[in-house]
Amino acid sequence: MNAVPTETDAALAVLRSMVGIADATVERGTAGLTLTQFRALRVVAERTPVTMRRVAAELGLNPSSVTRACDRLEAAKLLQRAANPLNKRETLLAPTARGRRLVDRVDHDRRSVLADVLDRMEPRAREHLARVFGAFADAAEAVLHPGADTAR
DSSP states (O other), rough: OOOHHHHHHHHHHHHHHHHHHHHHHHHHHTTTOOOHHHHHHHHHHHHSSSSSHHHEEEEEEEEHHHHHHHHHHHTTSSSSEEEEEEEEEEEEEEEHHHHHHHHOOOHHHHHHHHHHHTTTTHHHHHHHHHHHHHHHHHHHHHSSSTTTTOOO
């Protein structure tokens, strides 16, 4: 069954709103990092310790782009590198305490903005939205990562 244009348009409008929230909170809270640099820091914070190759794969970027982003993050003291003791050709990445705080602060800001948005909605609409967003997230995960275990 294909989505009708109005459903797709509504989903696109929500996506634009969410991207606007994501962009605004990154701009406010990351002291000049690009979105790619912040996304790389988030992957590192969520997957520590992680290799550069895995960060590139998670972000769908080429390794040289991730290397440049991580160079900037390291220079800003948001990320640290260490040799992988199991594979000398690999470098492991981990956030510094400052880097982890930055990710936490952006998450806090995003939750705050989303709470403000949700507060403007009727309680029944919020409850329904939570169920719909859960289903949407599961479906998106299945489309973006086919074959992966998407059970939450």
